[in-house]
Amino acid sequence: MINGASGGVGTFAVQIVKSFGADVTGVCSTRNIDILRSIGTDHVIDYTKEDFTANGKKYDLILAVNGHYPMTAYKRALKTDGTFIHVGGSGAQLFQTMTLGTWFSLTGRQKMSSLLQRQN
Numbered sequence: 001m002i003n004g005a006s007g008g009v010g011t012f013a014v015q016i017v018k019s020f021g022a023d024v025t026g027v028c029s030t031r032n033i034d035i036l037r038s039i040g041t042d043h044v045i046d047y048t049k050e051d052f053t054a055n056g057k058k059y060d061l062i063l064a065v066n067g068h069y070p071m072t073a074y075k076r077a078l079k080t081d082g083t084f085i086h087v088g089g090s091g092a093q094l095f096q097t098m099t100l101g102t103w104f105s106l107t108g109r110q111k112m113s114s115l116l117q118r119q120n
């Protein structure tokens with residue numbers, strides 16, 4: 001699951017995980033649905049119409065590239081032994097990943113953390 005899949009980071013992420021054979025769900029707004037389909041995204045969710053954390057589906061890996069959800073919502077959308085990685089979006093999301101996400105990781109099998117890379 002890639003939340004914020006249609007931008008600069010997300011479109012690379014979709015193609016990289018597809019190259020590993022993953023079944024990929026991408027979240028974007030209505031205007032970018034065709035872009036996500038054109039790069040091989042298996043399932044596309046329009047965040048203006050559906051909250052992917054509330055539809056009952058659970059994912060092995062969630063990349064939070066943009067958008068904001070409470071950590072409890074991301075936790076709910078993760079499989080029991082799933083991994084959540086914060087990549088971008090709001091500072092509040094980063095703060096919550098470092099605090100609540102760390103707590104969830106310490107107290108359960110799900111892993112929640114952040115990725116930080118220097119752009120070049």
Ligand SMILES: NC(=O)c1ccc[n+]([C@@H]2O[C@H](COP(=O)([O-])OP(=O)(O)OC[C@H]3O[C@@H](n4cnc5c(N)ncnc54)[C@H](OP(=O)(O)O)[C@@H]3O)[C@@H](O)[C@H]2O)c1
Pocket residue numbers: 003004005006007008009010027028029030031032047065066067068086087088089090115116117118119
């Ligand atoms: N961790 C790192 O090392 C690292 C490295 C580079 C960048 N970043 C961060 O990653 C983030 C994304 O960068 P980018 O270059 O990909 O930006 P971008 O090209 O502007 O793309 C952002 C995407 O997020 C989508 N989006 C906006 N609101 C959303 C929402 N509520 N729910 C889901 N998706 C939403 C947009 O889709 P629509 O247009 O369809 O709304 C857009 O395609 C930024 O915050 C950036 O600072 C982090």
